[in-house]
Amino acid sequence: MQENNPPADHDAEASVLARFYHAASRHLAAFADFDLKAMSPLRLASHIALVLVIIGVLALTQLQPPEWRMSNALVLPDAAPTPTPEAVVSVAAYGGSSVKSGGPLVRSAAPFTTIPHRPRTDILTYEVQPGDTVFGIAEKFNIKPETIMWSNPTLEQNPDMLRIGDKLVILPVDGVYHKIKKGDTLAKIAKKYKVKIEDIVNFEWNHLDSADAALTPGEHLIIPGGEKPYVPRVVSVYQGPIPKNAKKGSGSFVWPASGYITQGFWNGHRAIDIGAWLGSPVVASDSGYVVFAGWDRTGYGNLVIIDHGNGYRTYYAHLSAIFVRVGDSVAQGVRIGSVGSTGRSTGPHLHFEIRYRNVQRNPLGFLH
Numbered sequence: 001m002q003e004n005n006p007p008a009d010h011d012a013e014a015s016v017l018a019r020f021y022h023a024a025s026r027h028l029a030a031f032a033d034f035d036l037k038a039m040s041p042l043r044l045a046s047h048i049a050l051v052l053v054i055i056g057v058l059a060l061t062q063l064q065p066p067e068w069r070m071s072n073a074l075v076l077p078d079a080a081p082t083p084t085p086e087a088v089v090s091v092a093a094y095g096g097s098s099v100k101s102g103g104p105l106v107r108s109a110a111p112f113t114t115i116p117h118r119p120r121t122d123i124l125t126y127e128v129q130p131g132d133t134v135f136g137i138a139e140k141f142n143i144k145p146e147t148i149m150w151s152n153p154t155l156e157q158n159p160d161m162l163r164i165g166d167k168l169v170i171l172p173v174d175g176v177y178h179k180i181k182k183g184d185t186l187a188k189i190a191k192k193y194k195v196k197i198e199d200i201v202n203f204e205w206n207h208l209d210s211a212d213a214a215l216t217p218g219e220h221l222i223i224p225g226g227e228k229p230y231v232p233r234v235v236s237v238y239q240g241p242i243p244k245n246a247k248k249g250s251g252s253f254v255w256p257a258s259g260y261i262t263q264g265f266w267n268g269h270r271a272i273d274i275g276a277w278l279g280s281p282v283v284a285s286d287s288g289y290v291v292f293a294g295w296d297r298t299g300y301g302n303l304v305i306i307d308h309g310n311g312y313r314t315y316y317a318h319l320s321a322i323f324v325r326v327g328d329s330v331a332q333g334v335r336i337g338s339v340g341s342t343g344r345s346t347g348p349h350l351h352f353e354i355r356y357r358n359v360q361r362n363p364l365g366f367l368h
């Protein structure tokens with residue numbers, strides 16, 4: 001650093017900077033703690049320039065509103081070309097949000113534009129992920145959970161029969177995915193699923209010319225609006241005499257496990273799933289005696305059923321451990337097993353049912 005000795009031969013540019021230095025130094029003197037005069041004008045000017053650049057950058061990054069950037073983008077001709085009719089058609093044919101399709105059309109679409117919902121026209125395949133439930137997958141695709149059950153035979157009896165990696169058929173509309181059998185006619189199929197023949201014929205995906213079109217066994221039809229009846233699962237339980245020491249239920253139920261509800265009660269899942277850590281306690285929701293304890297092959301995995309002697313039975317499924325035997329008397333709140341992921345299940349949870357005279361009731365109506 002040169003002290004009290006500014007260069008005598010400074011040129012015009014330096015003198016401009018020097019004047020700037022004098023002006024700026026008066027303002028900066030209040031803030032700076034060093035001896036301004038001890039610095040060369042050129043050196044200090046470069047310092048000031050640097051400070052100004054930093055302030056400018058900070059101001060731009062902190063103050064620039066998002067709208068400002070967007071209007072800049074619209075000014076640039078390359079960033080926002082007029083969508084060609086072909087591009088619009090390709091997005092329409094894609095059937096989904098234009099955000100997923102590539103090309104310049106995406107950039108021109110302002111985030112504030114409401115993209116109209118266009119119905120899907122084709123079947124999608126979805127691979128089951130950890131923690132998935134039929135209900136959750138249905139929400140993802142904006143269809144009813146029943147539609148997923150009625151288009152994937154493994155789930156038809158039991159929507160808990162999900163396994164990570166399973167590939168599921170996702171219909172474009174609510175209804176049934178029907179595999180054509182020998183002897184099927186459109187009239188029969190329409191009657192079976194409670195729809196009109198023309199609903200099936202008019203659905204483009206089916207490629208049917210008329211109500212008399214020939215059907216090829218083994219091929220599939222989409223039945224829009226079709227429904228299948230609910231068939232409850234049957235588990236053979238203890239049928240013998242009620243044990244003498246059998247406790248009677250109080251008629252009030254306590255939570256059988258601590259956790260969070262991962263799947264609620266709906267037409268195809270007449271139970272609740274309580275997500276919890278593997279091995280966490282499962283307790284008797286009410287007093288009673290055990291009528292089933294062991295492995296169930298229909299998808300419940302390790303299962304305990306307790307009869308409460310008052311018309312109610314409770315089901316505890318997918319257990320990792322069972323601590324009771326058939327005929328055991330259990331008091332409300334006593335531990336009967338551990339939360340698991342047995343059977344076909346996408347993660348540890350307790351599948352819990354309350355049945356009154358074998359009709360599944362919504363457990364949330366009993367648990368408080």
Ligand SMILES: [Zn+2]
Pocket residue numbers: 160263269271272273350351352
């Ligand atoms: Zn369940």
